[in-house]
Amino acid sequence: MPQLHVENVTLTFGGLNALTDVSLTIPAGEIVSIIGPNGAGKTSLLNCISGFYHPTRGRITYGEHDLSRAAPNVVTGYGIARAFQNLELFRGLSVVENLLLARHTHLRYSLLDSLLFHGRASRQEAENRAYVERVIDFMELEQHRTHPVGTLAYGIQKRVEVARALTLAPSLLLLDEPMAGMNVEEKEDMVRFILDIRREQGITVVLIEHDLGVVMDISDHVHVLDFGQKIAGGRPEEVSADPRVIEAYTGVSAPVAVGA
Numbered sequence: 001m002p003q004l005h006v007e008n009v010t011l012t013f014g015g016l017n018a019l020t021d022v023s024l025t026i027p028a029g030e031i032v033s034i035i036g037p038n039g040a041g042k043t044s045l046l047n048c049i050s051g052f053y054h055p056t057r058g059r060i061t062y063g064e065h066d067l068s069r070a071a072p073n074v075v076t077g078y079g080i081a082r083a084f085q086n087l088e089l090f091r092g093l094s095v096v097e098n099l100l101l102a103r104h105t106h107l108r109y110s111l112l113d114s115l116l117f118h119g120r121a122s123r124q125e126a127e128n129r130a131y132v133e134r135v136i137d138f139m140e141l142e143q144h145r146t147h148p149v150g151t152l153a154y155g156i157q158k159r160v161e162v163a164r165a166l167t168l169a170p171s172l173l174l175l176d177e178p179m180a181g182m183n184v185e186e187k188e189d190m191v192r193f194i195l196d197i198r199r200e201q202g203i204t205v206v207l208i209e210h211d212l213g214v215v216m217d218i219s220d221h222v223h224v225l226d227f228g229q230k231i232a233g234g235r236p237e238e239v240s241a242d243p244r245v246i247e248a249y250t251g252v253s254a255p256v257a258v259g260a
């Protein structure tokens, strides 16, 4: 499975650097979290990886693929799917309809194919339905499958959003605050799903999350952004003890040991 490399990425909006010279590697099969205070550049980084923004400078690669100038649908085609912070679901459509719609972006046949080769198109359609049903099973959404998404509890809608990304059969899943606004029980469920996505499906997970307890519990590596710069990266226990991280979160400089 490919590794994701972010190399010296700078992203500028007018005079503002949303990201400055950020480098990090996401090893295949890991859960890696990106943390940092509000406005630190976390979503901007995810936008660069998923092709919504293009870095002003620097390079992003996924295995042999250069993502730096790729469009979002091309990035998805390379096996990178994203669940959005603000749900990207059609509220009036059912769970199963939302997932089928997302899966259709992966259809291998064109309109011409479907007219000329009806058999191939309908076989593909049956495969898509079977795939979507497996995702519904995996994300434990059976009881909601025919309900319009807009009528579901917020925590369930967030779960459908993750399911939507999974229907694209990614090898790398980008999750932007999948637990925001959830109660404790819903968070526990989402943590379990994230762990299972990695363990049972072998999918690499990049997570933006404000709940540091969750981050430290489930991440293999953590990278910390502050004012668009990477200020720390490493194992959760290394990062949580790093004085620069403590300062970024508390605004208070960590005491320097006497004699240091």
Ligand SMILES: Nc1ncnc2c1ncn2[C@@H]1O[C@H](COP(=O)(O)OP(=O)(O)OP(=O)(O)O)[C@@H](O)[C@H]1O
Binding pocket: 013, 016, 017, 018, 036, 037, 038, 039, 040, 041, 042, 043, 044, 045
């Ligand atoms: N499209 C844009 N145009 C102008 N400025 C932007 C744009 N997108 C992001 N920014 C700016 O870039 C900086 C980083 O924003 P970003 O949303 O990436 O931070 P974040 O760490 O995800 O914040 P949060 O935790 O609040 O979601 C902010 O100053 C933001 O205002």
